[in-house]
Amino acid sequence: MNKVATAESMDLRPEIENFLYREARLMDQHKFEEWEALWSDKGVYWVPCAHDSDPMTEVSLIYANRAGISLRLGRMKSKAMYAQDPRSICSRVVGNIEIYPRDDGGVDTYSTFNITEFKRRANITRQLTWSGHSEHQLSRHGDEWLMDYKKVTLINSDGEIPALGFLV
């Protein structure tokens, strides 16, 4: 990646950073409808398994188009998604944000995240840490930015990981 920050990317930084922080907060708070509203109609949500993989020929953890995102959220909203009953309590920290404006007026971003997850079930409690790298492709629609594409690479995505019942 030979991209460099420009004056334009510096101008956009406050609002793009705020977008990513807000997205993280909506995921922390399990606000599925508001999170879904961050997607454009083009939305593709990809969480690879192997780090260098092709989603058409290799298995992913998640590869969803816009309809698939809605289907996933529909299930997550239900109390009968037992892997999230009760829901995990999560705290996300998003950092190392790089912002690169595109010629079409949109921006590409790279960022890292850490999620601390707390789960309590009857007589068990567990606290886990998740981390990885995100790539967003955002486009401007009127006053707001929307996600056209989000790729999330967990550092341990091709390892042995517990059930991932929340959004990343």
Add this chain to the structure above:
Amino acid sequence: MLTPTRGYTQYDELIQEDPEFGFRINHHLYKDEEIFQEEMDRIFYKGWVYIGHETEIPNPNDFVARVMGQRPVILCRGEDSKIRVLENKCRHRGNTVCQEQRGNSKFFRCAYHGWIYSNTGGLAEMTHPSAYGDRLPAEGELDLLEAPRIGVHRGFIFASLAAEGQPFEEYLGRAADYIDRYCDLAPDGEIDLSAGRHGVSYEGNWKMQMENLTDAYHAEFTHATALAAFAANSSAGKGKFSDRGDLEDEISTMRDLGGGHVVLDGFELNRAQGENLQFTGSTGTLTEEIVGKIAEREGSREKAVWLTHGGGSHITVFPNLMILWDAVRTIQPVSLHKTVIYYHPAQLKGASQEINTTRIMAHQAGFGPAGFLAPDDMEMFERTQAGTISDTDPWVYLNRGLSTQRVEKDDFGVEAITSQYLGETTQRGVWRHYKKIMSGE
């Protein structure tokens, strides 16, 4: 070999059958450390276990790192093209010699003191051998240890760390018919497991997954949200259990094949559904592309329709191989309270990439750590494990279908203990075999 500090557990006290109470197992089977170690010894080190598939190591020098029981091993195709399972342990000080999960290499080198082994297991180079003086080990004495027995069926590779014991064909038994039928759904008659794998861990005993694959009873409840989502999106391919009418009158599907191998045999049920195939279908196999290619292979359109409309079963091959819908699954015990399930999407050899991509997508919608089905299963396993702390009543009764099950011919015309699909015939089948193996019979 280390001698156990005590005699083996009395398994006939933990798995009991009696006209009065029926069939019951004691939940100490899920939480006793000595039982876990005995399972490693008797099931995973003395018996046959599934270790991988030929399509994961298609070329000479290909390897994948695997774990047999708790022991690290290398499944590799030597430069001589022969498949071997080598213990991943240097014969000098015992270091693991292969750190990568997969790759292609003629040699495995121990980084500690530089000993090099060929991928046929032989010690190719011992550094500074002169220091051994007249105690230099003989040629071949310090080769990597190799699983003495390998069995391959339709590309599925099994291994045993015991030099002698039950022959492979006898071990695989009636599971072979069902594996064959699954492979027959591919135009070339073979599946391909080269599309990567998911690894999902749960904090629970490995046998919970072994019991679960053929437990049709839980699906309607544990997987209510997933089944509703799939029904809303017919392209995902799987239907709703609750739409199936009076379940007690269903065509029988639950079969105990003996040897610990059990299935939810959906062939007849699937054919009865015709183009609306829902239950144990296999993605893409009803397309004209696949039906046409199979018709060509079989020389019969009728046979191709019969095969593809029967679909694939839910198959559990004792102790660690499972096949369901679009993927092959393995159980990896990690410790008494921790298990990993690996899911490998099964591509159909001879099918177009388009169809295989559909299969990969259908698989990952359901399974893996973020699928619609698997996380809820893992949650149930963890809750079951959590419940085993309460010893007031340690018994788990598996009596569903016990009084109504019967011996019936299956799709292959062979008799098997059979019940309608909400029974517990398959769980009993697994536990009966487990008891036999663990009792040293």
